[in-house]
Amino acid sequence: MSNYQVTAIPALKDNYFWCLHQDNNALLIDPGDATPCIEMLKKNQLTLNAVWITHHHQDHIGGITDLAQQYKRPVYGPNDDRISGIDHYLKQGDSVSWQSHQFSVVHCPGHTNSHVIFWNPTQRHLFCGDILFSAGCGRVMEGEAADLFHSLQWIASLPQDTKIFCAHEYTEANLGFALHLEPDNHALQQRRHQVKELRAKFQATIPTYLELELATNPFLRSHLPGIRQKLDEMAGHHHIADALKKFQLNTEDEYYFAVMRLWKNIYV
Ligand SMILES: [Zn+2]
Secondary structure, three states: OOOOEEEEEEEEEEEEEEEEEEEOOEEEEEEHHHHHHHHHHOOOEEEEEEEEOOOOOHHHOOOOOHHHHHHOOOOOEOOOOOOOOOOEEOOOOOOOEEOOOOEEEEEOOOOOOOEEEEEEEEOOEOOOOOOOOOOOOOOOOOOHHHHHHHHHHHOOOOOOEEEEEEOOOOHHHHHHHHHHHOOOOHHHHHHHHHHHHHHHOOOOOOOOHHHHHHHOHHHOOOOOOOHHHHHHHHHHHHHHHHHHHOOOOOOOOHHHHHHHHHHHHHOO
């Protein structure tokens, strides 16, 4: 089976919209703004087949209406009344296909309640919306920190060579917090060096690989004793302690993850 290419459309402040294309056919994931998408499609003489949406935030859905008007193609996404223009609702366990490539739909709450992600087990491609970023993860905008923990754990269980297409270029800032937690992590130091070079040339640090994230992303590493020691020291901080009370945390793993997520919110 011939394969598709994936092209990032950098847009808005720091978003990546993902365009999958094969021959002249194209699929857009999370087009938060129609203009750069239409430009990209025209420039490459691509025909839009469908639009897939991960979650309701404006920077992921802002292009739906204009794209639908211009191309009249189906829009797939979660059943959430905060998103208008979806005509095919997706839920956990669904399978969606494009150009004979099959993707699993995985419900990954934690950033938002209805967030879904798209997993292609054949190509080992993951389009994860705002769940995971390189060296970081999404904020808990609604629901429970424990939900986000379990969503990230699901990602962590995928094959290590999984290519991860995140929706934002946040890597450089995330690495500051990651290195604060693990100053002696050699893989992190290398990643910072690589990211600095890429960003100096205005190049993307995304996609990333699961193997790299397992070695450098603190949100996949909150089980490590050295990290937990630092989290213990921060857990009493009044902002963190107050916010922790609002979460339902049933296990030690969920607790430490929540402390880390809350700490990152106030880390400068
Ligand atoms: Zn979001």
